[in-house]
Amino acid sequence: MFRTAPTVILPGADQRPVVGSYQTAEQAQKAVGFLADNGFPVERAGIVGHDLRLVETVLGRATALRAAGAGAATGLWFGLMAGLILSLFAGPQGSGLAFMAGGLLYGAVFGAIFGLTSYWTTQRGRGFVSRQAVVADRYDIVADAAVADDARNLLVKHNWRSQGG
Template identity: 75%
Template sequence: MFKTAPTVILPAAEDRPVIGTYTTAEQAKKAVGFLAENGFPVERSAIVGHDLRLVETVMGRATAGRAAGAGAATGLWFGLMIGLLMPLFTGSTGSTGAFVLGGIAYGALFGAVFGLVTYLANKGPGFVSQQAVIADRYDVVADAAVADDARNLLIKHNWRT
């Protein structure tokens, strides 16, 4: 049975005035971080992005070699983990290196095969991409009861734009 995430009820926008507006998410996060460093109760604040857009950056062509390589890399890490854990369960301490090397080899092999099979079974686009949601501006808001304190902190230290 699936568990659902708890419902979070956010205060209305008019209960949370804007204490700072920034052009990048990094600037807004730095402002909230600055507030946190100065003892402000940041759990009473939020960052709100406006005019959202989806940006999909094309990383390159999807090829069988690329899929097998990515699968091998993932399998290598999984195999390394298994190789490091095997001596704990077998009681053998002398051949830890063999377990690690075997785990890496088998993990990379099975990962490459799985990546290749997934690539061949997937009839999707012929490219690899990464998606990001970006806003035109980011407002830092806070509960009305503490908004003036936050605004004064940001103004005092030249963080507010």
């Protein structure tokens, strides 16, 4: 939701005036997109997250088999790309498929080895796989003082449209 926030100046923080505040990064990005679509010079604006926190989502149990599988899958992609590039220089004998198959095989093997090595050296009792993200409680849109009023006026229009009114 759109709300007007007071300008708070912290040491080392972005000291441009706040022209709008949103609860999610997606809402703030859509608002900046609206500014861009309406001719606002978005290079003079920014999005500032406040009250940051780290959110870690547990994806599952960490096992050597999972690490080897993930490493092999990554290695397959790398091997495929290497095989494709090498097959371009293989010549007309048709050995391009052999380069691709070899790339896939070696990529999977070395990827699995790398995945296992990473697992054994970095787990140290962790026991699970997770994904981390930094999220904010509030996302402020700031703009240079010279264009802040224009941004505020456009964001009021954006709010009317997003509310259906």
